[in-house]
Amino acid sequence: MAQDDVKDRLFGDKKMSLWTIMVRTFAYLKKEIWSFVLALVLLVFSVAVNMLTPLVLKQFTNDLNLAESGVDFHDLLILGLGYFGLIVINQFLVYIQSMLLQKAGQKIIYRLRNDVFEHVEGMSIAQLNMMPVGSLVTRVAFYTANMSDLFTNTLVSIFRNILTIAGVAVIMFILSPALAGIMMGFLAVVFVISFFFSRHVKRIFRLERAKQSEFNSFLNESLSGMKIVQLYVQENRKKKQFDEQNLYLRKLRMKVVAAFAVYRPTISFLYYLALGATFFFAFRLNLSSGDVVAFYMLLSNFFSPIERLADSLNNLQRAHAASEKLYSLLDVKPDVVDSPSAIAIDSFRGEIEFRNVWFAYENEDWILKDVSFHVAPKQTVAFVGATGAGKTTILSLIVRNFVPQKGDIFIDGINIKDIQIKSLRKAVGQMLQDVFLFSGSIKDNITLYDSDAYTDEEVMKVCDYVNASSFINNLDGGLNSPVIEKGENFSSGQRQLLSFARTVLSHPQILILDEATANIDTETEKLIQDSLNKMKSIGTMLVVAHRLSTIQHSDNIIVLQGGRVMESGTHQELLHQKGLYFKLYQLQFEQAS
Secondary structure, X not given: OOHHHHHHOOOOOOOOOHHHHHHHHHHHHHHHHHHHHHHHHHHHHHHHHHHHHHHHHHHHHHHHHOHHHOOOHHHHHHHHHHHHHHHHHHHHHHHHHHHHHHHHHHHHHHHHHHHHHHHHHOOOHXXXXXXXXXXXXXXXXXXXXXXXXXHHHHHHHHHHHHHHHHHHHHHHHHHOHHHHHHHXXXXXXXXHHHHHHHHHHHHHHHHHHHHHHHHHHHHHHHHHOHHHHHHOOOHHHHHHHHHHHHHHHHHHHHHHHHHHHHHHHXXXXXXHHHHHHHHHHHHHOOOOHHHHHHHHHHHHHHHHHHHHHHHHHHHHHHHHHHHHHHHHHHXXXXXXXXXXXXXXXOOOOOOEEEEEEEEEOOOOOEEEEEEEEEEOOOOEEEEEOOOOOOHHHHHHHHOOOOOOOEEEEEEOOEEHHHEOHHHHHHHEEEEEOOOOOOOEEHHHHHHOOOHHHOOHHHHHHHXXXXXXXXXXXXXXXXXXXXXXXXXXXXXXXXXXXXXXXXXXXXXXXEEEEEOOOOOOOHHHHHHHHXXXXXXXXXXXXXXXXXXXXXXXXXXXXXXXXXXXXEEEEOHHHHHHHOOHHHHHHHHHHHHHO
């Protein structure tokens, strides 16, 4: 496999035949099948009408040559009006057919794009970690557009062009078998050239497609990490990387342009050569002037479809590759799903139990090793330990971001495997170190765009409760103040207070706090600690914190090392044991002093 193909591949990508893709695509097409059937019927009529125009013009030309012999001008007028009428009818049929196809095609793509996005939403964190965001964006946004072109243009164009070529060939043989045979020789040459051109351009398109996906991933990553680039003065290096990728894309596009720059003039040259041959052999075969005019028009309807057919076949290959990647993505089965017997729970008391849990992200590189502990309802339990000890992993397992390889996790005595994922996550409020805010307003981010479900008074009451009103009230727009992408117009402490408000508004029974007080200034930390003290009354609280001073009042502290539970107890109990927790506390105390 070419290196560029590897870069464009995602977890789960696989090759599919065109037939397989067409069968799967029919599942989306069948809801609009009558629109497509009607469009194809109109297409057949349109091609038939288009084939009649050379014959009408043939008769008109012959009649003009006989005009001096007494042909009625009225007959010529009727032929002229008939010719004009055929053109109007043909354009009207093309218009109706195009509108039918576009409407049907857009409906299909609308459903497909929704299905792909909904499918991505259902994937686990582990699966999403294996899929670059840029590649996912390319598939959801751009590859669906390629499939739209397949429905509305490519397949119809191929059908129209084949039908036109066949119709033209039949009429040519009716008019003059000898001259038609000569034209078939030109047709064979055009097909051979088009075949090799199609193969050449297909390779370039494949490279371009792979590079475009890689470029989108690079761009997404670069823009997301632009602050780091600026902080470490790496603008020139990043600009050089961008130039390299941008230049490669330009070179690929120029290869396509160069290929078409050779192909189209070659086809045009053959067209004019065929015209010359038509006039030459028409004279030798003693064809009428009307036959010559008809052949002249038929040649135009002969070469143009062949040229368009080559383009359509390339578009078909592009749509094939796009469809292959979309269906491969849809075939990736979420590895964290509800069991058939999973139940919905309206509320939890908040009792949590880990029973002999083992977990590894890859193979048997165990992050958690035989972890067991119990959390009583309404308790505040903290997890401490060195980086990599498994603290955050425990919190991720509770909300089923991942599934343990061994052991069981229970909430209120129910194995979480038997609880519907949405029901479970709705009951758990997560407050993480890296708070993600969406573009919109403060109220949008607290209500998660469900603004109609809450009044400003209800939202503000929650903000008061978690001390977020301390800065919201100072903003000109209050709750309607704008939030830019990722909340970059607010400090980390302000973003954390907004995440607290978002959590409390969702009425959770279990709260997860993962390093929420890290990298926050002292003044904001006091507000956050006050908020946390209030939130303890909401339900069971699980806390991960490196700063031991923030968890001293926890009901239980669980000390982890190397993925195992080494100690547990209250702050004072653990200090009296003079074990691992005592050493951690001493180390932090010495660093603080």
